[in-house]
Amino acid sequence: MSTLITSLVAFGFGFIGSIPLTGPIAVMVLSLCVQKRFGAAIRVGLGAALAEALYAAVAFWGFTTLLADRPAILPISHALSVLVLTLLGVYFIRWKPVDEVTPDESRSVMGFLIGFSISALNPTLLATWSAAVAALYARQLFDFSGVLALPFGVAAGAGVACWELLLVWLLRRYESHLPRSALTRAVQVMGLLLIAGAVLAGRDFIREL
Secondary structure, three states, rough: OOHHHHHHHHHHHHHOOOOOOOHHHHHHHHHHHOOOHHHHHHHHHHHHHHHHHHHHHHHHHHHHHOOOOOHHHHHHHHHHHHHHHHHHHHHHHOOOOOOOOOOOHHOOOHHHHEEEEEEOOOHHHHHHHHHHHHHHHHHHOOOHHHHHHHHHHHHHHHHHHHHHHHHHHHHHHHHHOHHHHHHHHHHHHHHHHHHHHHHHHHHHHHHOO
16 A cells, blocks of 8 residues: 555656746757657657656655654654745746747757756756655655655656656647646646645644644
């Protein structure tokens, strides 16, 4: 059961975390779709998903093997959750789609390697997934174990890949007629949900002081 819950939560983190169209991979995917290079866009997205899967697995394993046994980690993880969820929530509430997309060299057949390289060379992903793991530990949804690092990473990568595939499919189907205002509103609503999660984490942190 822990493996299933871990995988579902990781998939959700990967999928939802990939929605904002402000990162380099999202910009590359959008630019390729605008150029009608949908195959290259898919390869870029899948390459990035593999890199994120590795980062997520490393973050989960490192947290469970090095940090989870410390008795002070639970209140610290709650405090970290408040900070991260608040910052992300405010960011997403204010989020707006990119107005212009610039074509780039990822249109080549090497799109997969380019997507993988860009994400692999982005050290902020490790910090992001470490914060996500800390937030999960704070909620105590399941028993943490290092053996869950692999399914966590695989599911996280699958979530990222599914969003990239869905994004390309939507852009290919609707092209320039995709309602950007609706997408903006959906991301802003998710920002409000993150703020609500920060409030819950803050309540738990206060209880443990």
